[in-house]
Amino acid sequence: MKILVLHQLPYRKAGYDRAVDHRRHDVTYAGHADRLADLPAGLPARRLPVPADEDFAEAVVARTSPADGFEAVLSLSEFGVLAVCRVRAHLGLPGPTPEQAELAHDKVRMKQALAGSGVRHPxxxxxxxxxxxxxxxxxxxxxxxxxxxxxxxxxxxxxxxxxxxxxxxxxxxxxxxxxYVDGDILHTDGLVADGTLVHSVTSRYVGKPADYAGGAPLGSHQLPPDARYEDLARRVVTALGIDRGTLHLEFFETPRGELVFLEAANRMGGAGVVDAHLRHTGVHLPSHEIALRLGLPRPAPLPPSGRYHGWLVVPGHHRPAGRPHGVSLPAHLREHPCADRIHTLPPGTPAARHITYQEWLVPLALEASHPDPDTLRAYLAACAEATATTTEEAA
Incomplete structure (x- = not known):
C-alpha cells in the first residue's frame, strides 16, 4: 500500500512502525523540518518537507498529485483533522468530508449534533x-x-x-x-470500528485541564468498568458519526452523579494516556488506530498489567523565561509504591514555553499505578499538591 502520513505528532508518541511494516508498504511522511527530524534515521520511508510558513494542507496539496498513486492518507493529530480531508479529496481518495470531521473537532457543532441523542451537555x-x-x-x-x-x-x-x-x-x-458545570471531569479513551465503540477505558482527572493552562499540575487515573460511562461513549460515537479510529471523550460527573458531555475528539488522548492505556489493557491506541484507518490487521494486545494506571504532568509554560522551574517531589512520594517512572528535565534544560503535556518538555511528569484506583488517586493528588507548592515557592 502507498501511504501518505501527515506527520504532525512526535514519532515517539505515534509509533507508526508498530502497525505499519515500512518494508512492505511504501510510506511517505509529510511534515515540517523539526517533525521530519524526529523520524528514526534508518526508517525506510520518503520524506516530504512542508515549509513552516505555508498552510499545511495547501503545502501538501501543492507537492502531491493523484498521479502519485497514494492509496491512503493518515493523520493522528488534532491539527490534521481538516488537513487530511483536504489532501484526501485532492488525491481522489474516499473518506469523511470536512463537514463530517468537524463534528468531532468544532465544540459548537459537536454539541449541536448531540440533539436527540439523550446525552446532556452544557x-x-x-x-x-x-x-x-x-x-x-x-x-x-x-x-x-x-x-x-x-x-x-x-x-x-x-x-x-x-x-x-x-x-x-x-x-x-x-x-x-x-x-460552567460543577463536578469531576472524566475521560474515556477507546477504539471505534465501523461506527461501533469496540474498546474503552475511562479515567478520572486529578485537577482540571483549564487549570493546567494556568500553571497547575494535571493528572488522571483509570477506573473500573462502568456501564454508564460506556453507554455515554457509545451514544456520543453514534451522534457524532465517528466511523473509525480512536475516541477521546471528556465529560463531567456532577456531585449528584449526572454525566454531562464536555467535548470529544476522533484522536488519541495526550499526556500519559497512551502509555497508561497500554499498560492497563495491553492495547497501544495509536497503532490500533493506524490499523483501523488503513484497513490493516490490528496488532495483538500485550498482556495487561492487572493494575490501574495514571499520570501527572507539571507544566512549565507559565514560568518566567530563564528561571529554574523549582519542581521536585518529596522523598516519600518519589519512593512510594505507586511510583513507576518519574521524568524530569536535565539540569539547565528549560521547559517548553508553550502549553504541552509531553514528558520531555515539562519540568516533571509522573507515571504511577496500583491495584486499587482509590489508592492511586490519593497518591496522584498528593503529588499534585506537593508539586504545586514547590512551583509557587520558586516563583
Missing amino acids: RFAAEPPREGPLPWSGPTVLKPRRGTCSEGVSVFPSARRALAAHRALAEPGAYQLEE
Missing part, C-alpha cells in the same frame, strides 16, 4: 446576542471552538462578565460561551 451560545443577557446567569466558560490543551479557555464568575469578554474579542466567531 447550555452554550455560538453567537451570543449583541444586546441583552445570556439564557443563564452563573459561572460561564469562554473557549475557542477548536483547539487543544485548553489553550485560550477562561472561566468567569458570571455570564455577564463572560459575555462582555466575548464581545471584546477580535475574532468572536472563533469562540463560544458555555455554561
Whole structure:
C-alpha cells in the first residue's frame, strides 16, 4: 500500500512502525523540518518537507498529485483533522468530508449534533446576542471552538462578565460561551470500528485541564468498568458519526452523579494516556488506530498489567523565561509504591514555553499505578499538591 502520513505528532508518541511494516508498504511522511527530524534515521520511508510558513494542507496539496498513486492518507493529530480531508479529496481518495470531521473537532457543532441523542451537555451560545443577557446567569466558560490543551479557555464568575469578554474579542466567531458545570471531569479513551465503540477505558482527572493552562499540575487515573460511562461513549460515537479510529471523550460527573458531555475528539488522548492505556489493557491506541484507518490487521494486545494506571504532568509554560522551574517531589512520594517512572528535565534544560503535556518538555511528569484506583488517586493528588507548592515557592 502507498501511504501518505501527515506527520504532525512526535514519532515517539505515534509509533507508526508498530502497525505499519515500512518494508512492505511504501510510506511517505509529510511534515515540517523539526517533525521530519524526529523520524528514526534508518526508517525506510520518503520524506516530504512542508515549509513552516505555508498552510499545511495547501503545502501538501501543492507537492502531491493523484498521479502519485497514494492509496491512503493518515493523520493522528488534532491539527490534521481538516488537513487530511483536504489532501484526501485532492488525491481522489474516499473518506469523511470536512463537514463530517468537524463534528468531532468544532465544540459548537459537536454539541449541536448531540440533539436527540439523550446525552446532556452544557447550555452554550455560538453567537451570543449583541444586546441583552445570556439564557443563564452563573459561572460561564469562554473557549475557542477548536483547539487543544485548553489553550485560550477562561472561566468567569458570571455570564455577564463572560459575555462582555466575548464581545471584546477580535475574532468572536472563533469562540463560544458555555455554561460552567460543577463536578469531576472524566475521560474515556477507546477504539471505534465501523461506527461501533469496540474498546474503552475511562479515567478520572486529578485537577482540571483549564487549570493546567494556568500553571497547575494535571493528572488522571483509570477506573473500573462502568456501564454508564460506556453507554455515554457509545451514544456520543453514534451522534457524532465517528466511523473509525480512536475516541477521546471528556465529560463531567456532577456531585449528584449526572454525566454531562464536555467535548470529544476522533484522536488519541495526550499526556500519559497512551502509555497508561497500554499498560492497563495491553492495547497501544495509536497503532490500533493506524490499523483501523488503513484497513490493516490490528496488532495483538500485550498482556495487561492487572493494575490501574495514571499520570501527572507539571507544566512549565507559565514560568518566567530563564528561571529554574523549582519542581521536585518529596522523598516519600518519589519512593512510594505507586511510583513507576518519574521524568524530569536535565539540569539547565528549560521547559517548553508553550502549553504541552509531553514528558520531555515539562519540568516533571509522573507515571504511577496500583491495584486499587482509590489508592492511586490519593497518591496522584498528593503529588499534585506537593508539586504545586514547590512551583509557587520558586516563583
